[in-house]
Amino acid sequence: MLSRLNPRQREAVEYVGGPLLVLAGAGSGKTSVITTKIAYLIKECGIKAHKIAAVTFTNKAAREMKERVGKLVQGKESRGLTVSTFHNLGLNIIRKEHKTLGYKAGFSLFDDQDTKSLIKDLMHKDFQTDADIIGMVQHMISNWKNDLIEPEQALGLAENDKETLAAAVYREYDRHLQAYNAVDFDDLIRLPVRLFRDHPDILERWQNKIHYMLVDEYQDTNVSQYLLVKLIIGYRGALTVVGDDDQSIYAWRGARPENLVKLGEDFPSLRIVKLEQNYRSTSLILRAANTLIANNPHVYEKTLWSEMGQGEQIRVISCRNEDAEAERVVTEILTHRIKKDASYKDFSILYRGNHQSRILEIKLQAFQVPYKISGGTSFFARHEIKDIMGYLKILVNPDDDNAFLRVINMPRREIGPSTLEKLGTYANQRHISMFHACSELGLEQSLSEKQVDKLRRFNHWLEKTRQRCYQDDSISAIREMIHDIDYEGWLHQNSSSPQVAERRMANVRILVDSLQDTLKRMQDDDDSASIEDAIARLVLRDMMEQQAEEDDSDRVQLMTLHSAKGLEYPHVYIVGMEEDLLPHRNSIDDGNIEEERRLAYVGITRARQTLTLTMAAQRKQFGEMLNCTPSRFLDELPPEDLAWEGKEQEPDKAKRERGRAALDSLKKSLGL
DNA sequence: TTCTAAGATGTTTTT
């Protein structure tokens, strides 16, 4: 088991005497270290698998880790091992302890969009605002939660009108969540921390459950996550964390890379092991990465080296526009695949923002290249998925007014805004949910008989469905429910074409299948898992991937730079190497270039054999052609290692097209 | 209350 490790890696695995920090450069085999260490703990240290918890940040990483541990430790021995995301761990804790925290079983989990729409509603109602500060407020609330600052404290700390407003919304928002029997993503960490702080007995129980903890991508932990780890670990110090400050790309969501330093302060006995040998990339690629990241300040110095051979030059391709860029990448992959005798799955295309995948998708389809886009909010942002999720949520948690509103007129139940408004105020006065208000007699006073009747009918129907769901097989009850509301018919009525409706319905089926699958998996691990738990799990997106990954067919992988972290591919294409895009506009504006540089670094270090960077001279934005400047990061790479293509002739062409565009707009403004 | 059509508005990254 240990024979495949180098001395440093082996040290990291074998040291179990106290807290350990592994500073692992990109491609230095950190996943091997974690997975081997888990196996080592089970086999050599006699720690039971169900007493070990390993946490990461993405489902993808968690899944891969689980898989690799599975290869080292046979089925029985690995039973009950926890390998999950932080959020999943938090969800599990809240699930088991919801009563103490004051939540009812079946509590809803609000995703990003639910949160946004609630905040929007609150701001519309109680505060006069209309600008796009909603996103900002949402971000501020999230930050407060991550820093474990309560609404009252936030109110006290506020230094200007904007912050006072946001803090006031925060207070309202939290009250509403409570009333809805709902939690949001940040609560998944915050509530367990609060629980453990306030209830030493419960903390002790969990400390007995988790004897050893491993944290991957430690530089991405935020204040509350670090505190959660610290609480669980307690005085024992049975902890291994692995991190790399050069790969810290989540500061925007509260990650505190300083936690790397803080660990040493909090645990004076901390041992530090550095992994500096890279087993992934050719030395040219590695040199490019090193040169680039040298422009950033560093907490811990480390020098990555590799024995993988020099490899090919890094290619930089400049194209006319985004269309040409996408096409070039696709044809490039086609020829490369033949020349290198590689498979499609050896290639990955990385980009800064999800929207960039669209053009690529079109071109890939045009050339009939099999591909897979991973990550992105697309699936859960879809209408049909939101609708059904709404039904699922209200099914297990009737107090979820958010879900109630989503679902009430889907399909048409002829209950309009004014009726809902009245129902809302009534429910508010009585401090009950809208669903419960429907069955109250007092309603007749403010609403007409007709309206009340409609509400009652919905109320009865849902109540009946709920009973069916809890008495019979939940999944078939849910299938029946979808049939009951004739969702398929609704889709056909509201879709532009029958094909679109079919595709949407297929998505619904995927959702229900995944729910079934998730439920089964959870019950394998824990008999007490119920349909409510599986639904909450769905919101964390911990399953679509599983399904998709199971048929790990031969496809080109597309993803954002963020979700590429932790992965590797023989051939990597990074598209959109332009100012305002790779150092993203907003980051340039608020001076966050360093994190963007790390992002580029992460992208570059994904490549094993070849790396290709592409850019477009022009790009369409809001329907208008814009000229693009090459990314400053290109200038920060060693020039002698780069092979440029199409750099020179572009400016002329660009100028000509710009001239024509100007002429066109002039013609248009003259009404020609 | 629902439907329609013009208008505005906006694209970072994730659980």
Add this chain to the structure above:
DNA sequence: CATCTTAGAA
């Protein structure tokens, strides 16, 4: 440009 919002008519 593509999506979502809002205003006005049926």
